[in-house]
Amino acid sequence: MLPTALLAVLAGAEPQNPVVAEMALLHEAVVVTLVGIETGNVDAVPAAFHKVHEAKAETARALDSGAWKPKAGTTVATFKKQDEAFHHELEKLVKAAAKKDVPATAKQLGVVITGCPACHAKFRPERAPSP
Numbered sequence: 001m002l003p004t005a006l007l008a009v010l011a012g013a014e015p016q017n018p019v020v021a022e023m024a025l026l027h028e029a030v031v032v033t034l035v036g037i038e039t040g041n042v043d044a045v046p047a048a049f050h051k052v053h054e055a056k057a058e059t060a061r062a063l064d065s066g067a068w069k070p071k072a073g074t075t076v077a078t079f080k081k082q083d084e085a086f087h088h089e090l091e092k093l094v095k096a097a098a099k100k101d102v103p104a105t106a107k108q109l110g111v112v113i114t115g116c117p118a119c120h121a122k123f124r125p126e127r128a129p130s131p
């Protein structure tokens with residue numbers, strides 16, 4: 001089952017905030033990568049992550065203005081640091097795909113995927129479940 005926030009975006013609803021919007025694109029890019037690995041053609045991967053990168057500017061604005069805050073007890077600075085490190089791993093994934101190196105893309109996807117729960121556990125805000 002997909003998470004509610006993602007389902008809403010996939011169904012065409014406006015994402016509730018820029019981080020969720022970026023995450024929906026990230027989800028999509030990961031799926032594109034998986035399909036590329038399955039078919040042996042990772043040509044579509046760089047463009048998919050380019051969209052994530054473009055969304056990052058909007059996330060940065062929301063962080064700087066205080067419109068979006070990470071989980072209570074954490075700071076915007078530590079979130080940004082983890083986000084930067086994660087985007088660096090995304091760049092390596094894009095480089096591997098640009099070289100059409102499917103095994104290297106698969107290996108790096110493993111690194112990238114490990115970063116999802118690492119950040120969510122620490123920074124995803126606690127929200128009341130939807131009614």
Ligand code: HEC
Pocket residue numbers: 003004005006017019020023024026027030070079082083084086112113115116117119120123124125
């Ligand atoms: C640097 C931190 C960070 C990383 C890395 C990260 N996420 Fe997220 N993600 C978040 C935060 C924070 C939220 C919650 C945003 C909110 O609800 O305001 C979130 C939420 C989501 C959601 C929406 C789900 C929901 O209902 O809350 C999806 C989908 C998602 N992330 C996918 C991914 C995937 C896939 C990866 C790895 C490829 C990933 N994320 C990596 C920070 C991150």
